[in-house]
Amino acid sequence: MPTSTSDPALAKRDAVADAVAAGFDEARVADPATFGAEHGERLDAAISAGHHGAMAWLAGTVDRRRHPLALWPDARAVLVCAMNYGPRSDPREALRDRGRGALSVYARGRDYHDVMKGRLKGVAQRLVARHGGDVKVFVDTAPVMEKPLAAAAGVGWQGKHTNLVSRRAGSWLFLGSIFTTLPLPADPSEADRCGSCRRCLDVCPTDAFDGPYRLDARRCLAYLTVEAPEMIPRRYRKALGNRIFGCDDCLAVCPWNRFARHASEAKLAGGEEPAPLAELAALDDAAFRRRYAGTPVKRLGRERFVRNVMVAMGNAGAAADRATIIDRTADEAPQVRAAAVWAAGEVLQADEVKALRAVRRPHERDGMVIAEWDALADG
Known part of the structure; x- marks a missing residue:
């Protein structure tokens, strides 16, 4: 693999700056070595209970999905990048007109995989060109538990609805990650701030x-x-x-959405009425x-x-x-x-x-x- 003599702190600053310049709203680093075993245990329990339904790909990749180092043992850091897709208004308003079809917010614009993957690759390529090391880029489709990784990086925390919640973007974040062999300094994790709230649980139809x-x-x-x-x-x-x-109900009722902004990325803003x-x-x-x-x-x-x-x-x-x-x-x-x-x-x-x-x-x-x-x- 490519070697590096670069300053890890400088490499991190450059990578975060490049991510923000590429349109990401958050870019923070998790240390895969400290990724808790409890995440894999929860995954095993969900699969054993059949909660994944017909998503056989979840069960089929569980060995690599339990821990980021099981996916790539050489990884020393994970740069988690998040892109806000917040709607202009409460998406549940679309449920009032029964003669029209309501699409989930994330499906109203371009496919986020396509929007994010190329930008993540660009950030990763610049990181290697400047500071060496090796990288792997993932957006959702790989066996990566991106939400626990994002929580470990301090992007947000996993709410009671199992989705990521952010103090700055509520429940409206797309996630992608860059695994690297560079030992980038990790950011502090984010604490669970759901408290006693259970709106997301109670609203589920x-x-x-x-x-x-x-x-x-x-x-x-x-x-x-x-x-x-x-x-x-x-x-x-x-x-x-x-x-x-x-269905957006559990996301839409999250009280942290009051801090969310409308999606700044035009391709994700949603043009499908x-x-x-x-x-x-x-x-x-x-x-x-x-x-x-x-x-x-x-x-x-x-x-x-x-x-x-x-x-x-x-x-x-x-x-x-x-x-x-x-x-x-x-x-x-x-x-x-x-x-x-x-x-x-x-x-x-x-x-x-x-x-x-x-x-x-x-x-x-x-x-x-x-x-x-x-x-x-x-x-």
């Missing part, structure tokens, strides 16, 4: 928290609308409301890809996205587009058809549902969709 700092993803609307590959379970569909990608559900339900695969190119939504794929839209349509009441629901019961994608059948049962009159079932059910071959039709008949 699906009671997804087993307790403070314990999230069961299988009950979380963010997981169910983004990560879960299967149909959204019936018991959570009403709670979804008009959320079509993610809530759109009519009927408009979104009409997207075919090509139109979906065009509309959400370069955003986090694109990775969901058209089928699961429109599935979410149709569940939201079923919750829209008088704002629901009845013709759209009927049309989507004949959609080419099974999950869209299944969600549309459920929406029909929620919005259409009983005689309309019976007539529609008589037309669609005899020709249906997908077991999941058949189960939705039969549930309507049984009800």
